[in-house]
Amino acid sequence: xxxxxxxxxxxxxxxxxxxxxxxxxxxxxxxxxxxxxxxxxxxxxxxxxxxxxxxxxxxxxxxxxxxxxxxxxxxxxxxxxxxxxxxxxxxxxxxxxxxxxxxxxxxxxxxxxxxxxxxxxxxxxxxxxxxxxxxxxxxxxxxxxxxxxxxxxxxxxxxxxxxx
Amino acid sequence: xxxxxxxxxxxxxxxxxxxxxxxxxxxxxxxxxxxxxxxxxxxxxxxxxxxxxxxxxxxxxxxxxxxxxxxxxxxxxxxxxxxxxxxxxxxxxxxxxxxxxxxxxxxxxxxxxxxxxxxxxxxxxxxxxxxxxxxxxxxxxxxxxxxxxxxxxxxxxxxx
Numbered sequence: 001x002x003x004x005x006x007x008x009x010x011x012x013x014x015x016x017x018x019x020x021x022x023x024x025x026x027x028x029x030x031x032x033x034x035x036x037x038x039x040x041x042x043x044x045x046x047x048x049x050x051x052x053x054x055x056x057x058x059x060x061x062x063x064x065x066x067x068x069x070x071x072x073x074x075x076x077x078x079x080x081x082x083x084x085x086x087x088x089x090x091x092x093x094x095x096x097x098x099x100x101x102x103x104x105x106x107x108x109x110x111x112x113x114x115x116x117x118x119x120x121x122x123x124x125x126x127x128x129x130x131x132x133x134x135x136x137x138x139x140x141x142x143x144x145x146x147x148x149x150x151x152x153x154x155x156x157x158x159x160x161x162x163x164x
Numbered sequence: 165x166x167x168x169x170x171x172x173x174x175x176x177x178x179x180x181x182x183x184x185x186x187x188x189x190x191x192x193x194x195x196x197x198x199x200x201x202x203x204x205x206x207x208x209x210x211x212x213x214x215x216x217x218x219x220x221x222x223x224x225x226x227x228x229x230x231x232x233x234x235x236x237x238x239x240x241x242x243x244x245x246x247x248x249x250x251x252x253x254x255x256x257x258x259x260x261x262x263x264x265x266x267x268x269x270x271x272x273x274x275x276x277x278x279x280x281x282x283x284x285x286x287x288x289x290x291x292x293x294x295x296x297x298x299x300x301x302x303x304x305x306x307x308x309x310x311x312x313x314x315x316x317x318x319x320x321x322x323x324x
Contacts, residue, residue: 011200011203012197012200012201012227012229012235013227013229028287029284029287031289032292033309033312034175034307034309036258036263037174037175037243037258037259037309037310038175038241038242038243038309039202039203039204039243039244039258040174040202040207040237040243040244040245040256040258040259041202041204041206041207041208041244041256041258042208042257042258042263043204044204045204045205062242064175064176064240064241064242064308065308066175066176066241066307066308066309067305067306067307067308067309068305068306068308069301069305072175072241072242073242074237074241074242075242076225076239076242077227078201078227078229078235078237079201079225079227079235079236079237079238079239079242079243079244079245080200080201080202080203080242080244081202081203081204081242081243081244082203095203095204096203096204096205097199097200097202097203097204097205098200098203102199102205102278103278103279106280107280107284107287108287109287109288109289109290110284110287110288110289110290111289111290111291111292111295112291112292113289113290113291113292114291114292114293115292116289117258117263117264118264119267119268120285121285123192123268123271123285124281124282124283124284124285126192126268126269126270126271127269127270127271128194128270128271128272128274128277129270129271129272129274130272130273130274130275131193131195131272131273131275131276141232141249141250144230144231144232145197145229145230145231145232145233148230148231148232149197149229149230150228150229150230151196151197151200151201151229151230152200154196154200
């Protein structure tokens, strides 16, 4: 027996929202250069959801066909990478940082290691600071950002953006 | 790190940038706004405040994520490209053609750091071609990604 559950997520601005029910399979990071470039990042974190239980609940993603086999979904209004999709497959891959609760899905493997940046394993050892710790000016700016944050909250909303 | 000209751009090649001069601070930011903007666990950024940034092809589309900050991305393929604050612009490190040379020195936004993120380098890893299921798929795959160097014309003729 397995427990079915609901995952929600979406882009930064909230124009695209999605929902998947069930289990997210094969949570992993892909370091291949195509995932890097699509993500503007060192890797793309992905897990797959059964297509039958997946739906877009607000807006529509835009798609870039990165090869003849795969297309990558993103929000045309804010750019957040959202999906890696092979249209013939019975599942769709979700970009894990777009989940409302990314704490929830822990990656288990890495692929595309041939393109892994050489100092990747050193990142956890870098000195770390909280966002508002930079300087007085930084702290002030961080506060201003918190007060004027236009990011969609990490849960579904009935209306978005909020009425001014 | 001593290269004085750096190039890069989005996955599809509609937006290309060129940076002349010395790159500034390189970092990864774990804050929830960078996570969500990137759809990722963190966003690696390098400041180009002290260098000259030009858009060599196209220009990013921008989302104003707060009153202080705009975030640029490719409107055609979505690659996150910029973080634009009043005191300067930072570019997404992995969007550079040679990201290997831009080594992050600090982590920001650690209040939102995901609990498993430091363990990622220890996860079992495989090369793309080691996956038997993927090998046949990759043998016939034609990448539509822009190459990691400037091109005179893009996309190549014959491809829409």
